[in-house]
Amino acid sequence: AQSVAQPEDQVNVAEGNPLTVKCTYSVSGNPYLFWYVQYPNRGLQFLLKYITGDNLVKGSYGFEAEFNKSQTSFHLKKPSALVSDSALYFCAVRDMSTSGTYKYIFGTGTRLKVLA
């Protein structure tokens, strides 16, 4: 079965510094990976996805993610953090069940706190 792991419950970073939120995956076959952000009492907002192609994927709000097949990782990055980036970040993998549907399997989330 497909799965993702987010090893850090919380990441603290100073404003202006680069940030990394980690995600590792376990899949059979080709991985389809996604990052979403959740602000308090809001739904999930799509940031970016990796389907195929370049290992460096660029997304919304200046975020990017690097797909690393040898390390089975898909870490989310941003060169310069903003206080407004403080939120809960979820990594997800597309799972294909025996019925052929493509539900998401989510990680447990990483809370990012950007300090002014």
Added chain:
Amino acid sequence: NAGVMQNPRHLVRRRGQEARLRCSPMKGHSHVYWYRQLPEEGLKFMVYLQKENIIDESGMPKERFSAEFPKEGPSILRIQQVVRGDSAAYFCASSLAGAHTDTQYFGPGTRLTVL
């Protein structure tokens, strides 16, 4: 272009009552997914529907929970005889098609509180 709409945003029910959660997908989307988020946890898949069809309900509890996506109108997630453990945020997502490359877009969620 309106995104995924969910209502109500907040729902309070007493134990034993019924809860009905509604989801209107993005315009042009015909695939709907329901997820549940318990406090301090990630989202867990519940059910995947297309118009008038349940495609995958492998994440739905066997009892008290049901979902539909009629030809006209929103998708409905129905919870009968709610218990305190049903308190959670329920998110709906939609996609254009069911292809493996499709992105799912999420609604703002319905936060259910069972007293």
